[in-house]
Amino acid sequence: MPSKFSKFAIYRKDMNRNGDTICALATSYGGALATIRVSGPECYSIIEKLFFPADSSVKLDEQGGFRIIHGDIREDSELIDEVLVNLYKAPHSYTGEDSVEISCHGSFYVITRILELLVKNGAASALPGEFTRRAFMNGKMDLSQAEAVADLVASDSKAAHRIAINQIRGGFSAEIAKLRSELLKFTSLIELELDFGEEDVEFADRKELRKLVLQSRELAESLASSFKLGNVIKNGFPIAIVGKPNSGKSTLLNALLNEEKAIVSAIPGTTRDAIEDTININGLIYRFIDTAGLRETSDEIEVLGIRKTKEKMMQASVILLVDEAGEKAEEINRRADIIRRMITDPDVRLIILVNKIDGCDKSVVDELSKKIYLDIDDSLLFISGEKHIGLDKLRRRLARIFEKRGVTNEGVIITNIRHYEALKHVSESLNRVITGLDEKRPDDLITTDIRQAIHYLGEITGEITTDEILENIFRNFCIGK
Amino acid sequence: MPSKFSKFAIYRKDMNRNGDTICALATSYGGALATIRVSGPECYSIIEKLFFPADSSVKLDEQGGFRIIHGDIREDSELIDEVLVNLYKAPHSYTGEDSVEISCHGSFYVITRILELLVKNGAASALPGEFTRRAFMNGKMDLSQAEAVADLVASDSKAAHRIAINQIRGGFSAEIAKLRSELLKFTSLIELELDFGEEDVEFADRKELRKLVLQSRELAESLASSFKLGNVIKNGFPIAIVGKPNSGKSTLLNALLNEEKAIVSAIPGTTRDAIEDTININGLIYRFIDTAGLRETSDEIEVLGIRKTKEKMMQASVILLVDEAGEKAEEINRRADIIRRMITDPDVRLIILVNKIDGCDKSVVDELSKKIYLDIDDSLLFISGEKHIGLDKLRRRLARIFEKRGVTNEGVIITNIRHYEALKHVSESLNRVITGLDEKRPDDLITTDIRQAIHYLGEITGEITTDEILENIFRNFCIGK
Numbered sequence: 001m002p003s004k005f006s007k008f009a010i011y012r013k014d015m016n017r018n019g020d021t022i023c024a025l026a027t028s029y030g031g032a033l034a035t036i037r038v039s040g041p042e043c044y045s046i047i048e049k050l051f052f053p054a055d056s057s058v059k060l061d062e063q064g065g066f067r068i069i070h071g072d073i074r075e076d077s078e079l080i081d082e083v084l085v086n087l088y089k090a091p092h093s094y095t096g097e098d099s100v101e102i103s104c105h106g107s108f109y110v111i112t113r114i115l116e117l118l119v120k121n122g123a124a125s126a127l128p129g130e131f132t133r134r135a136f137m138n139g140k141m142d143l144s145q146a147e148a149v150a151d152l153v154a155s156d157s158k159a160a161h162r163i164a165i166n167q168i169r170g171g172f173s174a175e176i177a178k179l180r181s182e183l184l185k186f187t188s189l190i191e192l193e194l195d196f197g198e199e200d201v202e203f204a205d206r207k208e209l210r211k212l213v214l215q216s217r218e219l220a221e222s223l224a225s226s227f228k229l230g231n232v233i234k235n236g237f238p239i240a241i242v243g244k245p246n247s248g249k250s251t252l253l254n255a256l257l258n259e260e261k262a263i264v265s266a267i268p269g270t271t272r273d274a275i276e277d278t279i280n281i282n283g284l285i286y287r288f289i290d291t292a293g294l295r296e297t298s299d300e301i302e303v304l305g306i307r308k309t310k311e312k313m314m315q316a317s318v319i320l321l322v323d324e325a326g327e328k329a330e331e332i333n334r335r336a337d338i339i340r341r342m343i344t345d346p347d348v349r350l351i352i353l354v355n356k357i358d359g360c361d362k363s364v365v366d367e368l369s370k371k372i373y374l375d376i377d378d379s380l381l382f383i384s385g386e387k388h389i390g391l392d393k394l395r396r397r398l399a400r401i402f403e404k405r406g407v408t409n410e411g412v413i414i415t416n417i418r419h420y421e422a423l424k425h426v427s428e429s430l431n432r433v434i435t436g437l438d439e440k441r442p443d444d445l446i447t448t449d450i451r452q453a454i455h456y457l458g459e460i461t462g463e464i465t466t467d468e469i470l471e472n473i474f475r476n477f478c479i480g481k
Numbered sequence: 482m483p484s485k486f487s488k489f490a491i492y493r494k495d496m497n498r499n500g501d502t503i504c505a506l507a508t509s510y511g512g513a514l515a516t517i518r519v520s521g522p523e524c525y526s527i528i529e530k531l532f533f534p535a536d537s538s539v540k541l542d543e544q545g546g547f548r549i550i551h552g553d554i555r556e557d558s559e560l561i562d563e564v565l566v567n568l569y570k571a572p573h574s575y576t577g578e579d580s581v582e583i584s585c586h587g588s589f590y591v592i593t594r595i596l597e598l599l600v601k602n603g604a605a606s607a608l609p610g611e612f613t614r615r616a617f618m619n620g621k622m623d624l625s626q627a628e629a630v631a632d633l634v635a636s637d638s639k640a641a642h643r644i645a646i647n648q649i650r651g652g653f654s655a656e657i658a659k660l661r662s663e664l665l666k667f668t669s670l671i672e673l674e675l676d677f678g679e680e681d682v683e684f685a686d687r688k689e690l691r692k693l694v695l696q697s698r699e700l701a702e703s704l705a706s707s708f709k710l711g712n713v714i715k716n717g718f719p720i721a722i723v724g725k726p727n728s729g730k731s732t733l734l735n736a737l738l739n740e741e742k743a744i745v746s747a748i749p750g751t752t753r754d755a756i757e758d759t760i761n762i763n764g765l766i767y768r769f770i771d772t773a774g775l776r777e778t779s780d781e782i783e784v785l786g787i788r789k790t791k792e793k794m795m796q797a798s799v800i801l802l803v804d805e806a807g808e809k810a811e812e813i814n815r816r817a818d819i820i821r822r823m824i825t826d827p828d829v830r831l832i833i834l835v836n837k838i839d840g841c842d843k844s845v846v847d848e849l850s851k852k853i854y855l856d857i858d859d860s861l862l863f864i865s866g867e868k869h870i871g872l873d874k875l876r877r878r879l880a881r882i883f884e885k886r887g888v889t890n891e892g893v894i895i896t897n898i899r900h901y902e903a904l905k906h907v908s909e910s911l912n913r914v915i916t917g918l919d920e921k922r923p924d925d926l927i928t929t930d931i932r933q934a935i936h937y938l939g940e941i942t943g944e945i946t947t948d949e950i951l952e953n954i955f956r957n958f959c960i961g962k
Contacts, residue, residue: 027587028512032634032962035514035584066549068567079646081633086549086567103516103582106508107636152562153513155588165560481513 021046022134023118024126026480031106036114037480039099039131042122047100049121050074050114051085065089073104075117081110095131096138129477133470136462142173143462143473147416150477151234158283159233163413172412172419173461175223179216179426180457186212187450190443210437216453217430223414224423229405230415232317236278236287237402240313242339243322248355252322252385253277253288259391281395284402289316310342318349318401325360325382329371340375349401351379353394358384418473422456429453502527503615504599505607507961512587517595518961520580520612523603528581530602531555531595532566546570554585556598562591576612577619610958614951617943623654624943624954628897631958632715639764640714644894653893653900654942656704660697660907661938667693668931671924691918697934698911704895705904710886711896713798717759717768718883721794723820724803729836733803733866734758734769740872762876765883770797791823799882800824803834806841806863810852821856830882832860834875839865899954903937910934 021040027033038047044061053060053071060069065088073080086101093099104110119125127133129150136146148167155161166172189204232238241249256279277288289312313319319339323332336352343350354368365382372380379397383390414420429452436446458464502521508514519528525542534541534552541550546569554561567582574580585591600606608614610631617627629648636642647653670685713719722730737760758769770793794800800820804813817833824831835849846863853861860878864871895901910933917927939945 026512026514027508027516029509030511031507031509031516032959033507033516033518035508035512035516037514066551068547068549068569070547079650080642081646082649084567086565088549101584105630105633107634107642109636109638109642110633113642149586152586152591153588155590157590161561161588161590161594165562168563169560478513 021123022126022130023115023123024131024480025111025115026101026131027106029106029108029111034104034106034111036102036104036111036118037099037126037131038102038118038123039093039095039097039134040123041098043098043100046118046121046123047085047102050117051083051102060085060087063087065092073102073114073117075113080113080117081105081107091138091140094140095134096140097134126479127474128479129474129481132477132481133474141168142170143465144172144176144416144419144460145170146462147418147473148172149481151415153478153481156278157233157280157285160285160415163230163233163415166412172223172414175219175412176457176460179219180454180461180463182212183216183450183454183457187447187454190447190450194443194447206437210434213430213433213437213450217427217434220423220426220430220453223412224420224427226411226413227415227417227420227423230413231417233284233413234415236285237318237398238289238316239286239318239320239398240289240316241320241322242313243320243353243355244335247322247324248385249322252320252353252355252383255385255388255391256395259388282399284399286398289313314342314344314348317347318351318398319343320351320353322353322355325354325357325364325368327354329368332368333371333373336373336378347405349377349379350375351381351394351397354380354382355385357382358387358389418469419460422460425456426453429456502604503607503611504596504604505612505961506592506596507582507612508587510587510589510592515585515587515592517583517585517592517599518580518607518612519583519599519604520574520576520578520607520615521604522579524579524581527599527602527604528566528583531598532564532583541566541568544568546573554583554595554598556594561594561598562586562588572619572621575621576615577621578615607960608955609960610955610962613958613962614955622649623651624946625653625657625897625900625941626651627943628899628954629653630962632896634959634962638714638761638766641766641896644711644714644896647893653704653895656700656893657938657941660700661935661942661944663693664697664931664935664938668928668935671928671931675924675928687918691915694911694914694918694931698908698915701904701907701911701934704893705901705908707892707894708896708898708901708904711894712898714765714894715896717766718799718879719770719797720767720799720801720879721770721797722801722803723794724801724834724836725816728803728805729866730803733801733834733836733864736866736869736872737876740869763880765880767879770794795823795826795829797829799830799832799879801832801834803836806835806838806845806849808835810849813849814852814854817854817859828886830858830860831856832862832875832878835861835863836866838863839868839870899950900941903941906937907934910937 021038021042023036023038025034026037027035048060050073051060051069051071052074053069055070058069058071063069067087069085069087071083071085073083081104084103086103088094088099088101090096090098102114104114115125129146132141132146132149135141136143141149145168148164151164152161152168155164186204186209190209192203241253243249257277279286279288321332321336321339323335332352332354336350339350352372352374354365354372357365368382369380374380381390381393381397383394385391414423429449432449433446433453435441436449455464459469502519502523504517504519506515507518508516529541531554532541532550532552533555534550536551539550539552544550548568550566550568552564552566554564562585565584567584569575569580569582571577571579583595585595596606610627613622613627613630616622617624622630626649629645632645633642633649636645667685667690671690673684722734724730738758760767760769802813802817802820804816813833813835817831820831833853833855835846835853838846849863850861855861862871862874862878864875866872895904910930913930914927914934916922917930936945940950
């Protein structure tokens with residue numbers, strides 16, 4: 001395994017572009033204020049060429065870290081902006097290097113001028129994620145924590161936020177580290193036996209080892225299986241709305257979307273368009289799948305034979321069948337059956353929504369309640385999308401379905417496909433170890449498999465990594481992070 | 482005149498909504514990082530309820546200002562984000578109050594949670610410009626400086642930036658203060674005379690006074706007359722492109738716009754769409770007026786009789802007449818004459834552009850050069866919009882026209898219509914003073930007019946202000962500034 005130092009050396013070779021000190025806008029354009037980040041060994045010597053403290057007796061490199069200095073950014077005699085500069089000294093900074101954050105006015109012109117000035121004085125424009133990459137390289141966080149930083153910035157719901165922040169705080173890393181250190185301990189003992197060659201000593205108790213490997217495999221598999229849940233938490237719980245033309249599918253979706261928008265814009269200081277077709281209900285994101293004709297008037301149920309529509313619908317965890325109060329119960333049952341026959345995943349839930357109840361007698365509702373057939377786990381709700389009747393009930397129903405799946409558990413949930421794949425490899429390697437132990441295969445074959453499991457665990461946290469892996473991870477970051 | 486204290490009292494009554502401590506996002510959504518500002522007397526007691534320093538021995542209110550503290554934002558036991566908090570103590574902050582800036586991750590969810598938490602703990606959501614309004618109220622800046630903060634944030638070009646930053650630094654305020662204090666001195670002397678009643682003393686030399694008032698009026702008028710220039714610097718120099726159909730007007734405009742976009746996106750760390758129809762050339766913004774048919778194929782020149790088109794074109798400082806190399810010189814002269822006849826403002830310049838020269842002989846160009854008639858200050862350029870020939874010459878020509886108008890002067894230029902109107906009132910009042918002195922009107926009438934001039938000067942810097950004026954100014958700010 002490469003040591004921290006050798007990783008660092010590879011990194012230097014690869015990333016040493018215009019110099020070791022990098023700069024980027026860390027906030028976005030368009031606010032009253034903006035923050036420009038500078039990090040690297042030449043940070044202070046560069047900043048001194050363009051930043052002039054209001055108190056001219058202040059020497060930046062004589063200041064401690066975690067200090068704020070007020071002053072001017074100037075190019076020659078021209079004043080660019082009056083700013084506040086946050087000083088950080090290595091290793092006590094985000095990147096672990098000497099760092100500075102310039103808080104300037106949010107003008108596009110001002111930001112551009114300051115970035116140009118930094119580059120003129122020897123800083124390089126940071127690549128996406130380069131600050132976090134340096135934090136990883138300098139041992140401030142492991143790779144899975146670094147990845148969680150991007151997840152946190154992108155987090156849009158309470159559940160996604162909780163997973164990201166747990167991962168940053170090392171919850172996941174701790175699980176992986178525990179697994180890894182147990183396996184390492186045993187593999188060293190077996191390797192020690194091998195060193196003794198023919199002497200037939202047994203440092204590692206084979207029964208103990210088998211128990212440990214079983215436990216480890218179970219942990220790896222349970223983490224891997226949390227990926228499906230993690231993925232929907234991150235991207236939204238997929239929901240399909242289907243129904244015959246004019247049953248009010250669009251009206252229902254719009255009613256749900258508009259109510260959410262109203263909630264979001266009531267939060268002080270925030271205005272943002274909700275992402276189309278995504279709804280945040282009690283901290284969970286629901287994503288409405290655009291099945292063909294969702295917003296059109298064609299009857300999807302009748303054309304479900306068309307493979308593509310069917311496939312799309314089958315990505316859903318919940319299917320909302322929208323029908324009308326004016327419809328016959330037999331007809332609704334017929335449609336519901338078409339859908340039931342297509343569902344193969346036992347986790348998929350069907351909710352039958354009888355819409356437009358505002359325009360009909362109570363007796364109609366009672367009649368339908370009696371006659372509509374429900375399979376185990378199906379639900380039936382009476383609503384009016386237009387008049388916003390029954391939507392709260394629908395939201396509670398959805399929330400309950402997903403809560404049952406453990407989204408509110410405090411356990412570690414993985415959301416990253418890279419981690420999922422590594423954990424799958426870990427579990428396969430450990431399977432081979434168990435078979436090896438059961439079949440009393442030679443120790444060197446067994447240790448090879450344990451070593452492989454350890455290798456994949458190391459890939460998750462970045463103990464073992466390649467430039468390619470790092471490039472793939474950090475190129476998805478935004479610039480300035 | 483109300484004292485600083487009484488202004489403050491009015492302000493408190495008016496703005497004391499949910500409490501005196503305000504909060505808002507100061508950067509914008511969408512970056513890696515975001516900054517939330519909190520300001521007011523309860524700032525520290527509120528922040529202590531949600532921010533927990535990593536070093537738990539740190540007591541926020543025992544820290545000095547200009548310190549950065551690392552820690553967690555929590556709601557009950559739930560971790561919201563790991564943040565850095567900048568501390569400022571009154572009066573050494575932007576607002577002059579106790580203030581805190583929270584630097585958190587740029588997630589919409591995280592930002593919203595922190596703002597909600599601040600409000601829950603007693604902070605009020607800041608109104609647009611409320612931080613700067615407090616800075617003004619607490620004597621950190623005068624009103625014209627506060628207005629310049631919004632101009633600086635919006636500044637998009639070197640010239641607009643220079644004006645805004647000069648104004649923030651008090652260049653304009655100093656001119657106004659000088660005017661005001663001279664007038665105040667004289668008016669007090671005259672008022673002293675009035676106190677002595679019949680005694681016929683003359684503390685204020687009338688000749689001196691007349692000279693001073695003339696100088697003051699001249700200064701007020703020269704500042705007021707800089708408004709026209711300031712306005713075009715802020716909003717862009719208006720340019721009209723006219724010409725017969727298919728002369729290549731759109732191609733020319735697109736060529737200019739695309740070259741600028743390429744320059745902007747070459748600046749490290751920046752990507753932004755240039756505002757349509759505005760071009761930044763050497764730090765000045767040029768704004769292309771959308772005359773009817775600019776992007777269409779109708780012949781504007783032939784329909785210039787239509788009042789609206791004519792009016793729009795007449796807002797331009799420069800008119801680009803686009804014609805083709807294939808055209809006869811007489812025809813080009815005829816068109817140019819139509820335009821010349823319409824120009825009434827002697828400052829408007831005509832540039833005749835002979836386009837599509839890539840497809841023709843040098844002899845054609847020579848012939849046209851000889852035969853196209855130019856009035857004083859007209860220009861003639863041979864270009865190809867399609868092949869990007871001659872565009873640099875055109876840009877230099879435009880720059881020279883506007884440089885001659887003093888945009889690069891270091892003098893004070895006003896850009897604010899409020900200041901313009903106040904200065905106009907000042908100059909009118911001073912006119913009456915001069916007439917009064919010449920006609921030997923009673924001293925109390927003269928002092929009334931001087932007082933009026935002083936009043937209008939005070940309105941500019943905010944020595945005299947009303948809630949209505951303040952509302953009008955600050956509602957145009959963004960939230961968080």
